[in-house]
Amino acid sequence: MPDVHISWLAGRTVEQKRKVVEGITKVLKEEAGAKPESTHIVFIDIPHTDFASGGMLVADKNKKT
Numbered sequence: 815m816p817d818v819h820i821s822w823l824a825g826r827t828v829e830q831k832r833k834v835v836e837g838i839t840k841v842l843k844e845e846a847g848a849k850p851e852s853t854h855i856v857f858i859d860i861p862h863t864d865f866a867s868g869g870m871l872v873a874d875k876n877k878k879t
Contacts (some may be wrong), residue, residue, distance in 0.1 A: 815852040816842050823872060824859035831857055 818838060826834075835855050842848040862873040 816848045818855045821858040823865060824861050
């Protein structure tokens, strides 16, 4: 039973998430023999204020661009 967790910055639409779910499920079925009904995918949407890179919050980086 694959259990996939995706942590990424918040902002994707439900439709984008649907497409990601379809693609990941398809790859796991084709390449690993995983049953789609046993594949779990969890999205962890991280607010831009809760993620830092290069010593700066992403929210602050976005303000500079």
